[in-house]
Structures are given as structure tokens and as C-alpha cells.
Amino acid sequence: xxxxxxxxxxxxxxxxxxxxxxxxxxxxxxxxxxxxxxxxxxxxxxxxxxxxxxxxxxxxxxxxxxxxxxxxxxxxxxxxxxxxxxxxxxxxxxxxxxxxxxxxxxxxxxxxxxxxxxxxxxxxxxxxxxxxxxxxxxxxxxxxxxxxxxxxxxxxxxxxxxxxxxxxxxxxxxxxxxxxxxxxxxxxxxxxxxxxxxxxxxxxxxxxxxxxxxxxxxxxxxxxxxxxxxxxxxxxxxxxxxxxxxxxxxxxxxxxxxxxxxxxxxxxxxxxxxxxxxxxxxxxxxxxxxxxxxxxxxxxxxxxxxxxxxxxxxxxxxxxxxxxxxxxxxxxxxxxxxxxxxxxxxxxxxxxxxxxxxxxxxxxxxxxxxxxxxxxxxxxxxxxxxxxxxxxxxxxxxxxxxxxxxxxxx
Amino acid sequence: xxxxxxxxxxxxxxxxxxxxxxxxxxxxxxxxxxxxxxxxxxxxxxxxxxxxxxxxxxxxxxxxxxxxxxxxxxxxxxxxxxxxxxxxxxxxxxxxxxxxxxxxxxxxxxxxxxxxxxxxxxxxxxxxxxxxxxxxxxxxxxxxxxx
Numbered sequence: 001x002x003x004x005x006x007x008x009x010x011x012x013x014x015x016x017x018x019x020x021x022x023x024x025x026x027x028x029x030x031x032x033x034x035x036x037x038x039x040x041x042x043x044x045x046x047x048x049x050x051x052x053x054x055x056x057x058x059x060x061x062x063x064x065x066x067x068x069x070x071x072x073x074x075x076x077x078x079x080x081x082x083x084x085x086x087x088x089x090x091x092x093x094x095x096x097x098x099x100x101x102x103x104x105x106x107x108x109x110x111x112x113x114x115x116x117x118x119x120x121x122x123x124x125x126x127x128x129x130x131x132x133x134x135x136x137x138x139x140x141x142x143x144x145x146x147x148x149x150x151x152x153x154x155x156x157x158x159x160x161x162x163x164x165x166x167x168x169x170x171x172x173x174x175x176x177x178x179x180x181x182x183x184x185x186x187x188x189x190x191x192x193x194x195x196x197x198x199x200x201x202x203x204x205x206x207x208x209x210x211x212x213x214x215x216x217x218x219x220x221x222x223x224x225x226x227x228x229x230x231x232x233x234x235x236x237x238x239x240x241x242x243x244x245x246x247x248x249x250x251x252x253x254x255x256x257x258x259x260x261x262x263x264x265x266x267x268x269x270x271x272x273x274x275x276x277x278x279x280x281x282x283x284x285x286x287x288x289x290x291x292x293x294x295x296x297x298x299x300x301x302x303x304x305x306x307x308x309x310x311x312x313x314x315x316x317x318x319x320x321x322x323x324x325x326x327x328x329x330x331x332x333x334x335x336x337x338x339x340x341x342x343x344x345x346x347x348x349x350x351x352x353x354x355x356x357x358x359x360x361x362x363x364x365x366x367x368x369x370x371x372x373x374x375x376x377x378x379x380x381x382x383x384x385x386x387x388x389x390x391x392x393x394x395x396x397x398x399x400x401x402x403x404x405x406x407x408x409x410x
Numbered sequence: 411x412x413x414x415x416x417x418x419x420x421x422x423x424x425x426x427x428x429x430x431x432x433x434x435x436x437x438x439x440x441x442x443x444x445x446x447x448x449x450x451x452x453x454x455x456x457x458x459x460x461x462x463x464x465x466x467x468x469x470x471x472x473x474x475x476x477x478x479x480x481x482x483x484x485x486x487x488x489x490x491x492x493x494x495x496x497x498x499x500x501x502x503x504x505x506x507x508x509x510x511x512x513x514x515x516x517x518x519x520x521x522x523x524x525x526x527x528x529x530x531x532x533x534x535x536x537x538x539x540x541x542x543x544x545x546x547x548x549x550x551x552x553x554x555x556x557x
Contacts, residue, residue: 348449348474348542349418356414365450378450378472407418408426408475 003299005307005390011036011291012388018358025359025396030174030202030337030366030384032224035288039227042287043280054279055253055270069279072286073269079289080200080219081210082236086268089235089242090277094201095125097220097235098168100272101197102129104245106166112138115164117194119144119152119180120374121173124367125220126199130168144169146374150176150327154184161192169196171203175366175375175382176327177308177337179203186215195241201225206304206335206386208297211236228288229281235272242268249274292387300387304336307385311338311394318398322405326375336385339366343405347381350404354381357400412535418475421529425479430486433468440557443471444549446541451477455549459557462493469546476530476539481546483526493554495522500547506531507540 009015012034017024026034052065070085077085091097106129110116116130120143133139142160145153150173161167167189171182182198189196197218200209204219205226211219218237224230237245247254247265251274257264265271292300309331315323315338324341328334342350347363354361362382365372372378383397435441435456444453451473458466467489469481484503488496498519501511505518506527533543 346474348451348476348539352417352536352539353414364448369450372450378452407414407423 003295003303005303005388006392008295009388009390011038013037013040015388020358022358025357025393027383027385027389027393027397028360028362029205029225029386029389030382031362032230033205033227033386034388035229035284036227036291038291039229039284039287043229043284046280046283051280053276065279068286069277069282072282072289075286075289075293076234076236079209079293080204080236081212083212084239087236087239087242089237089269089272090282091220091233091235091272092231092278093224093233094199094220094222095233097233098125098197098199099129100235100248101168101218101220101237102133104248104272105195105241106130106133106139107137108246110137110139110165114139115142116140116166116168117142117144117160117164117189119169120146121150121152121176121178121371122168122170122199122368123174123201124369125201126168126170126197127370146371149329150178151333152178152180152185154181154188157185157188158192161188161194164189164192164194167192167194167196168199170199170201172200172206172335172337173327173368173371174202174337175339175368175371175380177334177339177384178327179207179333179335182214182216186217189217190215202335202337205292206297207301217241223281223285223288226288227291228285229278231278232281232285239268242272247271247274251275295387303387304385305331307389307391307394308334308336308338310391311336311383311385311397314394314398315340315401319401323401326380336389337382338384339380339382341377341380342401343409345405345408347379349408350381350401353404353407354397354400357396359397359400361397412532416532416535417539419529419532421526422475422479425482425526426475429469429478429482431468431482431489432470434470435466435468439466439468440553442549442552442556444545444552446473446477446545448541449474451542451545453477453481453546453549455481455546455553457550457553457557459493459554464488464491464493464496473545474539474542476533476542477545480530480543483530484546484550487525487527488550496550496554500551503527503530503547504544506534507544508534509540509544 052061054066054069147153186196195217200221204221223232254274326339351363439458453471456468467485
């Protein structure tokens with residue numbers, strides 16, 4: 001099918017909003033994405049017609065609610081090509097999913113001196129849970145360094161992985177936009193006898209995801225970055241690993257029996273889903289995946305490749321040495337997330353100037369402080385594009401930067 | 411929508427381009443460090459206190475024009491002042507930024523002019539930037555408490 005971002009944008013009511021009689025240019029989708037009418041309607045309709053508890057009541061309404069909920073799980077299995085539907089665990093967000101693996105698998109299997117390998121481009125959600133295991137279990141962290149153009153430097157990967165129990169890495173950097181060679185990294189982890197955990201927060205919303213082809217062990221991602229509501233995330237894990245792991249949170253739904261002297265866990269996926277989940281949000285997440293499937297993840301990736309390619313040349317052509325864009329220059333190995341430095345303007349001030357033109361970019365450390373230190377910056381401005389951003393949005397950014405430097409020239 | 415000229419007054423940009431009292435003070439000067447977790451701005455405030463007077467103050471670190479100029483103006487405003495006067499000034503400045511001290515209902519002494527600091531009044535129209543403006547002031551309070 002042909003892809004037209006301007007048509008796609010019409011599906012998103014919020015993007016029709018005008019502020020001060022000017023259109024909105026939303027370039028902060030790496031932070032969180034906007035929602036199409038289809039998702040909003042699916043959630044409203046579910047609450048108007050079908051909402052009821054799941055998994056615990058016998059009446060017809062509850063059965064319908066449970067079916068709708070489980071249908072979203074099934075959609076999710078297909079979306080990432082997981083072998084089994086019971087391997088899809090709904091969490092609060094990707095952060096909780098990564099914490100679940102770190103604390104459940106890590107807590108049970110890691111001992112003092114055991115090695116976990118991370119990369120220097122991780123965001124805090126894939127750093128802090130492991131730091132917590134350093135404190136509680138005495139594990140050691142090793143870090144895969146970066147090349148000058150912001151890709152993973154894999155020169156000494158095998159050495160870094162020697163003796164490691166876990167290799168946990170992002171499939172796409174939220175700051176640099178770098179796509180990492182996930183399949184190769186999973187293979188390297190397995191060759192060293194380590195598990196491969198993929199942080200898919202930035203990758204899954206923008207690309208075709210295939211955990212089977214990757215041969216990964218775990219994948220974490222969030223609904224809110226892929227046109228779905230916030231409050232829902234996913235942990236996918238291989239069944240045998242999930243079965244062998246101790247439960248994470250305890251409570252209703254995750255048990256098959258509770259006695260005065262103990263409890264027995266439920267089967268997957270309930271084992272890791274304690275308490276009442278955000279039912280309506282899961283329905284919305286399902287609608288978001290249906291929406292993205294209809295457009296086609298390969299079309300979205302192709303659109304973003306063209307967008308980032310256009311943005312890179314437009315920004316460089318207009319501003320030359322006044323702009324520094326972090327990360328790889330080759331659109332084949334990067335997504336449409338651009339962190340940049342413009343003249344000497346602090347990102348906060350830059351974002352303030354852009355806001356006058358309703359251009360929404362993130363300014364700050366992007367929850368990736370170790371990477372920011374490596375870049376020698378306390379903060380960057382970040383423009384991130386998605387399926388609803390046309391090349392007009394790129395032009396708006398390029399034009400709005402004009403003159404931004406004059407105010408602050410030192 | 412308030413315009414950029416409400417925020418980026420000339421005096422603010424002047425303090426941003428030419429910050430006053432930049433540098434460090436060696437111990438036994440009191441030092442405090444402040445972070446804005448939202449944006450990664452970092453600031454260090456050094457003060458030399460003798461006989462209840464802040465004899466010298468130096469600022470280091472990096473941040474946006476609002477946090478840097480606010481720190482610069484603050485340093486100029488507090489140098490040579492008594493700790494009591496400075497605490498009152500901090501309270502007045504934060505009051506101007508719509509931040510009130512919890513549990514302190516005593517009247518604020520507004521007899522002295524705020525001078526250059528009044529240029530930062532426009533920041534309140536941009537609520538996200540209030541944190542930038544008060545970062546150095548909170549760090550100054552920490553430095554006073556450490557002294």
C-alpha cells in the first residue's frame with residue numbers, strides 16, 4: 001500500500017489541535033506517542049458495552065471482557081512473532097518489565113561476582129534495576145562501549161561477554177536513534193552462555209519485530225510509545241525461562257491456591273500478573289496494534305527512514321557547522337530520533353524558542369545520563385518522528401531554528 | 411501566550427553571556443551542589459561565611475540561560491549580605507516565583523528592592539522554567555546550612 005503521513009495524521013484528533021491559531025508539530029514520540037481515533041473509540045466502546053472483571057466471574061459480560069482482553073494478548077504475540085501466547089506478560093510499562101526480569105530471574109539466579117553486560121547507550125530503565133542487583137547481590141556490570149558515530153563498538157564483545165550470565169541491551173537508542181544488530185547480539189550472548197534481554201521500547205513501535213528470528217530470550221516494550229494508552233507494557237520471555245522463574249508481585253490472579261501455610265503459583269501468564277490489570281488500557285493497546293498492522297510496520301519503518309534521511313540533509317544543508325546531530329548518519333542503521341546541539345543554545349532555551357512555533361521537542365538528559373556524560377553534554381534537544389509526521393513537520397523544525405541562535409549568542 | 415520577550419529580558423541575557431562570580435572557592439568555604447533532574451542542569455555554589463556575613467560567593471556548573479542568569483544575579487545580590495538578609499531574600503525571590511515556604515505565614519519583608527532580580531519576574535509565565543530559576547537559590551540554602 002502507499003503510505004501518506006498527512007492522511008495518517010488525520011486519524012489523530014490531538015494533532016488537529018491548533019494553539020494560538022497555529023498547527024501543532026509534535027516531535028516527541030520517542031517520549032510518548034499520540035493516539036488515533038481508532039484507539040480512543042475502542043476504549044470508549046469497551047467501557048460503554050463490555051467492561052467487566054476478567055478471569056474471575058461466570059456471567060456472560062465477564063466472559064466477553066475476558067475474551068477481549070485475551071484477544072489483545074494474542075495480537076501482541078503475533079505483533080512480535082512470539083512462539084506462544086502465554087509468554088506475553090502484561091506489565092505496567094517497559095520499566096516494570098525490565099525490573100521483573102532483573103528481580104525475578106536475576107534475584108534467583110545471580111550471585112556475588114556474576115556478570116551482567118549492558119551497553120553505554122541504555123536508558124535508566126535498563127541500568128538502575130541492575131545497579132540494584134549490584135547492591136543486593138554483589139553482581140558486576142560490564143559495559144559495551146560506543147564508536148565515535150554512536151554505534152555499539154563490538155570489537156571486544158566476546159571478551160566482555162566471557163563468563164556473563166546476562167546481556168541486556170536496547171534495540172534502538174532513545175537518544176542517538178541507533179539501531180543495534182539485535183540478532184548478532186543475541187547470538188553472541190548465547191555463544192557465551194548468557195541470556196539475551198532486548199529493550200524494545202524505541203524499536204518495537206517503529207519496526208517489524210520478530211523475537212523468533214532474533215532468537216532473543218526476553219523483550220520489554222511499552223504500549224504508550226506505539227499509539228496505545230499509557231499504563232500498559234509487555235514482557236515477553238521464553239516459556240521455559242518464565243516457568244522456572246519465581247513470581248514477582250504476589251496477590252490475586254497470580255495464584256492457583258493459597259493456604260495458611262503458603263501458596264501455589266498460577267500457570268503463565270497469570271503467574272506474573274498479580275491483581276486487576278488496566279483492562280481498558282489493554283483493549284486500547286490491542287486496538288493500537290491492529291491500527292499499526294493495518295498501516296504496516298514495514299511501511300512505517302520505510303517512512304521514518306525517508307523522514308530521517310530528509311531531516312539530516314535539510315538540517316545540515318541549512319545550518320552546516322552550527323548544528324551537531326548525534327548518532328549515525330546512515331539511515332539504514334538509525335531510526336527517526338534526532339538528538340542535536342544547535343550553536344551554543346542550551347536545549348531548554350532552544351525548546352522554548354521552538355515552542356513559540358508549537359514545535360514539541362524534548363530537552364534534557366532523556367533518562368540516559370551515562371550516555372549524556374559520554375557525549376559531553378548535560379542535555380540535548382531531541383526531535384523524534386513517527387508515522388504521523390510528514391516532511392512538512394521536518395521543514396517546520398528546520399525553519400523554526402532560524403534565528404534561535406541569535407538571542408543567545410555568547 | 412506570553413512572548414519570548416517576557417522571558418528573555420536583556421538583563422537576563424547579559425547575566426547569561428557574562429556571568430558574575432564564576433569560579434570556585436577552596437575549603438573551608440562551604441559548598442553545595444544542586445541538580446535539576448528534569449533537564450540535567452548542575453550547579454555548585456561556594457560561600458565564604460564570616461561573622462554571619464557571606465563575604466564571598468562563587469558559582470560553577472552549567473545550565474540554560476534562565477538557571478545561569480538567575481545564579482549570576484543571585485551571587486551579585488547576596489555578596490556581602492548577612493545570613494538573615496539572605497534568607498529573607500531567598501524567600502522573597504521564591505515568592506516571586508510563586509513558591510511559598512510551607513508552614514511559614516509570617517509576613518515577607520519587601521522593604522528592599524529586588525533590583526536586577528525583578529527581570530526574572532517573567533519566568534512565572536513559563537511554569538516549566540521556574541525550576542531553572544530557583545535551582546541556584548535552593549543550592550544556596552544548602553550551602554548556608556552546610557556553613
